[in-house]
Amino acid sequence: MTRQSKRRHGRDRSPSPLSSKKHHHQHRSHGKSPQRQIHDVGKQQRPNFISYLDSPNLPSKIKLICEIVANTPSLSVEKLLDDNSIRVSQEDVEQVLKLSYGYPASAVKFFRWAGYQLNDRHTPYAWNLVVDLLGKNSLFDAMWDAIKSMKEEGILSLATFASVFSSYVLGGRVEETFMTFEVMDQYGIPRDIVALNSLLSAICRDGKAEKADEFLRIAKDKIKPDSDSFAILLEGWENEGNVGGAKRTFGEMVVEIGWDPRNVPAYDSFLCTLIKSPSGFHEALKFLNTMKERRCSPGVKFFGFALEDCVRKSDARGAALLWEAMTVRSDFRPDTQMYNMMISLHSHLANFDIARRYLDEMVCDGVFPDSKSYNTLFQCLIKSRKLIELSSVFTEMVKNECLPTQVNCIDAVRLNLDSGDPYMAIKIWKFMIENYQSDLEETGNFLVSGLRDCNRVQEAVKYAEDMIDRKIKLGSSTLSKLKQSLVKAGKGPVYDELLRKWKLR
Incomplete structure (x- = not known):
């Protein structure tokens, strides 16, 4: 001082x-x-x-x-x-x-x-x-x-x-917080609704929504709560997972200030709290319909949280109901993250046509797929061994500069070679060596061995030489397999040249 x-x-x-x-x-x-x-x-x-x-x-x-x-x-x-x-x-x-x-x-x-x-x-x-x-x-x-x-x-x-x-x-001195509020006007600061909301926010942030609720019941005799007051308290109940408190506060809010389309944060917190209870999802949908009848709605926070819950529980039906509730609104459009959740949900349920439809519809809503959008679908197609769909998605994602992850590329190369499609395996390998600088050795050797097993020895030699030129280690076992095929085909000199380069690497 x-x-x-x-x-x-x-x-x-x-x-x-x-x-x-x-x-x-x-x-x-x-x-x-x-x-x-x-x-x-x-x-x-x-x-x-x-x-x-x-x-x-x-x-x-x-x-x-x-x-x-x-x-x-x-x-x-x-x-x-x-x-x-x-x-x-x-x-x-x-x-x-x-x-x-x-x-x-x-x-x-x-x-x-x-x-x-x-x-x-x-x-x-x-x-x-x-x-x-x-x-x-x-x-x-x-x-x-x-x-x-x-x-x-x-x-x-x-x-x-x-x-x-x-x-x-x-x-840990909440009572002193209340006493501070009581003497504010003696310091020239009015005890108005803005001050009250500031007090409620401080208490709720510390996980003491019950105390905030008690004080609000006393303070409302002199200061009329507004939509922010209830939104702050509802967020406090949400953070604590207190469904009973949230229901009580929500009911009081409706009685005291009515239904207000602008009160989105309060609706968000209330519905998110409901979802956290064992049977809360269906109860949240009921309240969502009630809000719709009053021309009110939650915002991105609730829909995103609810979709995550559906993905976690593999609940395609619940996700469809939420999606419909979102898309019927003229003032609301799902974002990329929400589309990605729907793509993930249906990809993991092997509903590839539906997942692909969400991927295609994104642009119509003014949002664009990102690498996660494509990689989620791409990964599930690999696991389900959907070669034709996999090839289409790979081509599209590279064209749109949404690069497949290296792990997905490795798995895709192996799948295509195991399924007898060396052309697609080579295409993905070319992408890998252009975009990744490390961890290429295992996949490269697998590609060369796979081409040799498919009786494409000439191409196997080509990519073996390319690996040596790029200083990607060609394994001795891979080289031994090539030797067997080349000698058998009467092309010993080709192997001798490859061996010479390999020793000089």
Whole structure:
């Protein structure tokens, strides 16, 4: 804090959540002075904060200041900064504070030192960072001292209190979060719906939706919840998988604010929560139909989550119902990821005609297949030994620059050789040597041996020589097989030339 701010603290009578006598004994630990409390944080277990060590490309000045803050006892920070003749801007202060959460005592010393240079003109954001780093280190007395200074400077905002909400919740002090909300207006920040939603969000993010629900029931007597209030709480129930809580909140939302087509996040979270229960998918579909009757609908989040559930359970019928619900809407089109899930589902069920249809329909919806779209289908065609379809898909995906994976190529070469189609095996091999630089030896040897077994010895020699030229190791066993065939065909000199090249490799 600045010197001027420190003088004002002695006569400041603005309330904090802990100022009432009712809570004095319950929170006796807050009796320590702010400076003593800051020093004591070193004895506590610190959370994992991002530091300058996680930011390798920092400007040299910022790195130097961060090193001083991180590695210097707080009482010596100001002197060392002076000794290095460092000058700072408002932006420098912000950047250093963001990387100094793990060293609150030294960070506050740096902030105070920088205030001398800046004539106490720190930015509101820098002040908020100080409040946040103190709060995140559970230094709540010092945090409130900073807030009181900000009040006198006239720079308090809802963002400041959002930070306080978050710090108390993370510190396991939800009741103090509620008390903070109650005194906000005494600091000049209105207790309106935006503030209430900020409080609910902080509590729900920490997995305490039940507490948020309890507080909302009390607060709604004075502050009318809006769609965001219910959406935040429904997302909290979703994260905790609490179906009962979600149903209760959803029912209250419908009664209190009605059906609103714009309230997509709330519908998303509610339906996603239902799906997580054992028989939730069919219940979610029922609610989906009810929403449709009210001209409301969830968004991409729910449909994507529900499709993933269908793929996991190999539920083609459920996926078809979802797909129909999506595509009948004029304002909604499936994206590439959703198409890929349908392609994956039907490919693994060996419904290749249906999978191919989804692949072809993508362009009509203004989205385009990617490598995953093709590779999923390609892989399943290989496993099902569908040679004609495999050949068609390979040709199309290469043409569209959606490259098959090397694993799929290897499997496809083997399948085609085993099935007596060396032409397609050669085509895929040519693609491999043009696009992959390693792990080619096994497939190359398999190709040469396979061509020889198909009585295509001349081509086998050709690709054996090409392997040698490309420094792809031709195995001695492969060479021995070629020798047998060439000698038998009276082409010993061809083998001798191949052997010569092989020895020189």
